Amino acid sequence: MITDKRETELINFIRQDKLMKFYKSKEWFAVREQARRRDNYECQVCKSKGRYKRVQNVHHLKEVKTHPHLSLKLNNLQSLCIPCHNDAHERLKDVVEKKFMNVERW
Ligand SMILES: [Zn+2]
Numbered sequence: 001m002i003t004d005k006r007e008t009e010l011i012n013f014i015r016q017d018k019l020m021k022f023y024k025s026k027e028w029f030a031v032r033e034q035a036r037r038r039d040n041y042e043c044q045v046c047k048s049k050g051r052y053k054r055v056q057n058v059h060h061l062k063e064v065k066t067h068p069h070l071s072l073k074l075n076n077l078q079s080l081c082i083p084c085h086n087d088a089h090e091r092l093k094d095v096v097e098k099k100f101m102n103v104e105r106w
């Protein structure tokens with residue numbers, strides 16, 4: 001288990017843009033492994049389409065940079081294969097661009 005003090009320290013790494021320190025921490029490795037096990041080591045997007053693909057990445061549903069306090073929360077993590085992970089990030093970019101277009105239009 002992770003102590004509050006250590007969690008605060010890890011969240012501060014993200015806030016200070018020291019993402020590599022976060023991603024190299026044993027706490028991140030531990031929570032990532034918990035997410036993979038919870039998802040049966042399967043890509044959750046492929047699974048929802050009736051396909052089986054082994055997990056390759058663990059994705060933050062709410063991005064660490066905008067939601068640092070959710071970075072170690074199991075329910076913010078999703079096991080994905082690399083193509084689905086790329087898609088997830090492409091979609092995030094789309095949302096930002098669409099929002100931006102709307103701002104311009106109005
Ligand atoms: Zn997939």
Ligand SMILES: [Zn+2]
Pocket residue numbers: 058059060085088089
């Ligand atoms: Zn991701």
